[in-house]
Amino acid sequence: MAASRNRVRIIGGQWRSRVIRFPPAGELRPTPDRVRETLFNWLGQRLDGLACLDLFAGSGALGFEALSRGASRVVMVERDRPVAAALRESARLLQADGAEIVVADAMDYLARDGERFDVVFLDPPYASDLAMKAFERLGGRLNPGARVYAESAGSLQPPMPWKVLREDRAGAVRYALYEIGQ
Secondary structure (H helix, E strand, C coil), X not given: CHHHHCEEECCCCCCCCCEEECCCCCCCCCCCXXXXXXXXXXXXXXXXXXXXXXXCCCCCHHHHHHHHCCCCEEEEEECCHHHHHHHHHHHHHHCCCCEEEEECCHHHHHHCCCCCEEEEEECCCCCCCHHHHXXXXXXHHEEEEEEEEEEEXXXXXXXXXXXXXXXXXXXXXXXXEEEECC
8 A cells, every 4th residue: 555655646748647656755745636736727737848946856746747748847856865766767767858857955956056947846845944945045046937836834925025926725735836026
């Protein structure tokens, strides 16, 4: 039974209904199907040509979903080596050429100069303050008009100039879509 919990189904796009597997890890909890469906309704069903960043990638559900829906590139940052190896295997099985798996701490990754993104998926361990720290460091890594999806156990109130575009909850999960205000 435990093995059946270590898998998640892609819900839309070219890989719809394909299953990705991941190893057991203490804080790893894939975004539920219903929440992913809502998120991609908010973003638009197609992400054609967009560059995405999946911080705290975990199972890769958000990153692979974005690639399945046309994102040109998704950088998945995961510090746990066995989990990152599973992400690489999922990318190989899906033939996900646009996936780049980076084994690193998410805050260290954001501190580097580098690529800018159109969409960021931010789903850190709930019992941490990493979401707020990531919001503080994201600004320089975003393209104009970029959106950031964040998931947490409680309400997130990122500092100015962030503004909420949409928000909702599903059970204990609170999630929202943000952009930098003008």
